[in-house]
């Protein structure tokens with residue numbers, strides 16, 4: 001650790017790396033829980049679209065293929081009845097969506113963060129940095145300040161909001177938290193990710209069915225710090241190295257666009273294939289010449305962006321069945337909650353490690369992968385202290 005002196009003062013500049021995750025919390029809105037096999041019926045009924053029978057059949061086909069069983073949502077039928085503009089893309093609805101998200105997003109993040117802070121065991125005022133990721137921040141000051149206020153963080157907490165990183169937002173926030181913790185002695189970074197589909201909800205059309213079938217609402221929070229660790233602090237997972245890669249010439253295949261009628265998502269059909277074709281190169285770069293002989297030597301925390309993405313990763317990395325079980329479990333139980341999803345996967349892995357995954361010892365070393373617009377791939381090497 002680097003240390004300088006100024007008069008009698010010893011200035012410690014760096015934490016003792018690598019940084020580690022010290023606590024994890026997750027939360028979902030309690031407003032609405034929808035089983036996936038009822039999703040199409042519900043969507044077409046509340047949006048008065050039942051006459052679009054072919055579109056509804058396609059929505060049902062997509063829902064059946066997602067690998068999702070249920071999802072949580074903030075938006076209820078009552079809210080939709082009070083805001084008919086959310087159903088008609090031709091009507092301006094951005095103001096209403098921004099206003100709803102301004103309250104819902106920090107509150108959802110608060111629920112997850114409060115759990116992480118309680119597990120960590122230290123007062124919220126010991127948090128030195130906050131990194132907040134969401135695709136629903138559309139004002140300034142933003143959800144990061146609201147969350148800091150809701151949690152009673154100290155006025156000197158250093159806040160950063162990551163906006164519109166989409167599904168790799170959680171990976172990016174953890175990457176940044178690692179760098180903050182390792183470069184600031186004693187730093188304790190709260191990573192918070194909160195996503196709600198209320199910004200993009202609308203009547204089904206030919207372009208938005210996959211987004212409707214895939215995305216759900218949720219929040220995840222992680223406390224990150226580097227050594228020396230305080231009394232009671234226990235590293236859950238070490239964050240050994242982190243890299244970010246952008247797949248060249250793929251900026252058009254994945255993205256979102258703010259319009260007067262709400263947020264439009266674009267998910268091209270090639271996304272699962274492109275991720276499959278590029279993921280091994282990202283891993284080899286992250287391992288920097290020190291990759292294991294088989295990817296099965298690792299445990300895996302992969303953003304479950306969609307079922308075919310996980311299938312393609314299984315295939316190209318020649319993973320044994322069950323290696324992506326935590327990701328498939330999260331997809332099944334919650335859907336794709338964009339940037340928050342990776343925190344749910346880390347939490348599920350931690351739960352499985354506690355139970356030693358039904359008698360199987362999970363490996364010491366692991367890899368985290370998160371994908372989003374760009375196409376951007378965040379890769380982090382992890383180590384679980386024994």
Ligand SMILES: CC(C)(COP(=O)(O)OP(=O)(O)OC[C@H]1O[C@@H](n2cnc3c(N)ncnc32)[C@H](O)[C@@H]1OP(=O)(O)O)[C@@H](O)C(=O)NCCC(=O)NCCSC(=O)/C=C/c1ccc(O)cc1
Nearest residue numbers: 061065066135166167255256267268269271305306307338
């Ligand atoms: C469940 C799907 C939709 C279908 O499963 P399948 O195994 O491909 O099954 P099929 O090949 O039988 O396809 C069923 C139907 O869906 C259609 N389809 C199949 N992908 C498509 C398609 N991307 N379009 C539009 N029709 C399709 C397909 O053409 C077909 O239509 P049809 O023949 O009429 O039944 C599956 O492809 C899937 O999960 N795709 C989504 C993968 C994906 O891009 N995930 C997003 C990863 S990145 C991420 O998480 C970040 C997002 C994000 C970004 C920005 C932000 O700000 C925030 C968040």
